[in-house]
Amino acid sequence: VSSVGMVVTLFIAPTYATAFTPDPAATDVAVALTYKVLPIIPLIGFTFGLQSIFRACGKQLLAAKFNFVCMFVVGVPCGLFFA
Incomplete structure (x- = not known):
């Protein structure tokens, strides 16, 4: 579905x-x-x-840890590097 959204965005930009x-x-x-x-x-x-x-399996804590790692350990340093 997201690939379709990407193609649609490409054409309507x-x-x-x-x-x-x-x-x-x-x-x-x-x-x-x-x-x-x-x-x-x-x-x-x-x-x-x-x-x-994760939410459907009842693993919200694991999802929160995943969000933290992706945002603060990967995302912020990459954002500072590319800024």
Whole structure:
């Protein structure tokens, strides 16, 4: 499902950006940013699926630990590195 969302986002990005501003420079920047974050969409879908499985199995604490590791141990250092 997230792959379909990624493909749909790929095709509607220019139209969606134009809906907010008629400025071509701003639209180009918005579309370029959208194209850069497209690979993240399947990863988000994977994370939502994993969280749903943990919740259905009654393993909310394990899911919370997974969220902590992904956010603070991996995400924050990567964000600081790429900033």
